[in-house]
Amino acid sequence: MFSGFSFHLRVQLRNEKNLLHSLNMRYFSPCLLWISWCYVSQTRAEFFTSIGQMTDLIYLEKDLVKSLKEYITAEEAKLSAIKSWAEKLDELTHTSTSDPEGYLGHPVNAYKLMKRLNTEWLRLESLVLQHTSDNFIANLSIQRQHFPTNEDESGAAKALMRLQDTYRLDSDSISKGRLPGVQDLVSLSVDDCFELGKVAYNDGDYYHTLLWMEQTLKQLEEGETGGVTKAEVLDYLSYSVYQMGDLRRAIELTKCLIAADPKHLRAKSNLNYFNNLLRQQKQDDEESDVESSESQGVKYAPPVDYLPERDTYEALCRGEGIKMTARRQRRLFCRYHNGNSNPRLLIAPIKEEDEWDSPHIVRYYEVLSDAEIERIKDLAKPRVANYGVGGQYEPHFDFSRRPFDRNLATEGNRLATYLNYMSDVTAGGATVFPDFGAAIYPKKGTAVFWYNLFRSGEGDYRTRHAACPVLVGSKWVSNKWIHERGQEFKRPCGLTEVD
The missing domain is CATH 2.60.120.620 (q2cbj1_9rhob like domain)
Structure with missing residues (x-):
């Protein structure tokens, strides 16, 4: 562009020079020379003004390139995530379809299937929507009518917790897939454990909330990464412990929450509330000469079930108490x-x-x-x-x-x-x-x-x-x-x- 503009300028100057030679220099020379110089000066001024403007455009273009690279990186990350998801699901569906009942026979597999179809596939849909893929979205929209609902996912989570109670399984064993007769271990991620805890919490089941939030915290402390923060886990855990009647531990966990997130306003309010309750509890214990919960200890137990033969029934399920x-x-x-x-x-x-x-x-x-x-x-x-x-x-x-x-x-x-x-x-x-x-x-x-x-x-x-x-x-x-x-x-x- 610049070379073309310079050529045009040189042609104009040459034409002007020829014009001067053809005219009577005695009458027109001073004025035309002044005009010529002014013309050239003005042309150069516009040229430098354009360069000045273009330097801004260069930096603007640099920013655009940077944004473009960020876009490409983001798109590549999306595609990489989608590809990784597809490869993982390809392998997983190959295993699951080879023996559907055997696969779903593992309760963790069944729960994760519900979770994938109800939650994770929709996240993938949102991810893909950011990058046009009409055929996939159309197919996904058609298939979505067959997907499990939030209620289904919640039901699968509760079923997993029912198994935990009936067969007296600890959360870590379930999370790592260590169940009787199982060869291939299927693990729960830190996010899976957190979701189980939230299902229990939303159901007012603070006992299982405590179990699964503790497991989430354990896996976080072991270095596992996920979409949940330590502060989020402690928030649920501290309140659940309080609901279970363990004020001292609720205070300890709330302090840990504040350490993890100093700007957590509700945590500070809860800490004051728990401390006041504890002081009142101590005062009541002193007045009634009853041992405090510190010396008695607080035992966590599952919710009370009024079914008369519940203990006998569950013991028999575990192979205990058989009168043979x-x-x-x-x-x-x-x-x-x-x-x-x-x-x-x-x-x-x-x-x-x-x-x-x-x-x-x-x-x-x-x-x-x-x-x-x-x-x-x-x-x-x-x-x-x-x-x-x-x-x-x-x-x-x-x-x-x-x-x-x-x-x-x-x-x-x-x-x-x-x-x-x-x-x-x-x-x-x-x-x-x-x-x-x-x-x-x-x-x-x-x-x-x-x-x-x-x-x-x-x-x-x-x-x-x-x-x-x-x-x-x-x-x-x-x-x-x-x-x-x-x-x-x-x-x-x-x-x-x-x-």
């Missing part, structure tokens, strides 16, 4: 059963094994083939299908205790239960009977049978049972309730109430 004695074991046998000479079973009798003596519980082997199991599962999937993350069935009776039940008039009460196990379960998932201390474990292709009623038609209250939450694995069951009608000759009435 050597004497009882000697009364249990295996046999081939032909259904009292049933023609269909004479050639191929069924394998029967005693699981419990009184009430009598038996297990039948090879009652469902793999093909039959898959067919039942296909039919069940669109409905209520199998036990989900931490899925359980609280203690209940299979027989009806309502005398005017509509079904009783047509079919009679539920005389017996025939329960098919359609999958093996790596850990947990037992069927337990709290009243007499039995635990029956799932075995694929088998079925267990017991009577719910005495021969008199009265309910056998010992058969109250529950399904323990699945810790690792996937539990599929189907059942058949055998009603009284039509069984009169196969199981005649007894002469006493408990026959």
Whole structure:
């Protein structure tokens, strides 16, 4: 540009010189020379003015280049993050789709799937929206209708905490994926632990908030990085400890919070409030001559559950308190059963094994083939299908205790239960009977049978049972309730109430 402008200027000057030679110098020379000089001077002045302006433009362009580089770096970081996410998910989905039930059988996998689809994929969508990708966004928008909701993610988190309570697992073991029968460890990140704590906090469950915020803090102190700060964790932790009644520790944690974030106004207000409460507590203790909480110690415990047999039920789920004695074991046998000479079973009798003596519980082997199991599962999937993350069935009776039940008039009460196990379960998932201390474990292709009623038609209250939450694995069951009608000759009435 500059060379072109200079050439134009030289042409103008040469033309002007030729003009001077052609004119009468005696009359026009002084004036034209002055005009010429003024013209050249003005031209140079505009030129230098342009250079001065362009120096500003150079720095402006430098800033633009810097901004462009920052944009490119940001875009590369986004693409790198998206690529890393895609590669990680490619490997993860390869593993998960090769054995969906086995993968989801690990409760941490199930929780993280909920979290990914409800939270992290939406973050990725926001990231990609900053860099146009119409096809991906269109596909994501279509698929989003199938994504889990906030309620689903929260439910999965609560299920993980239910497993923690039932099987008495510490947060660190769960976070590191150290569960019974698990080969591949699946870990929870510091952000995962923090989200679990927040779910508990929003539910008013300060016990689990404390457990998971402590785990978050532990992982932060071990050097793990994430999107959460130490101050954020301490904020939740200090308040939860206060809610659990441990004023002294709440004060210590609040001081740590202020040290981590000196500008945290609520923390300073809380510290004053906690100190005042502690002083009042000391005064009350002195007046009543009662030992302070410092000497007594504060014990953290899960929320009170008023279910009467909760402790017994959960102990049986853990394999504790099972009342299988050597004497009882000697009364249990295996046999081939032909259904009292049933023609269909004479050639191929069924394998029967005693699981419990009184009430009598038996297990039948090879009652469902793999093909039959898959067919039942296909039919069940669109409905209520199998036990989900931490899925359980609280203690209940299979027989009806309502005398005017509509079904009783047509079919009679539920005389017996025939329960098919359609999958093996790596850990947990037992069927337990709290009243007499039995635990029956799932075995694929088998079925267990017991009577719910005495021969008199009265309910056998010992058969109250529950399904323990699945810790690792996937539990599929189907059942058949055998009603009284039509069984009169196969199981005649007894002469006493408990026959």
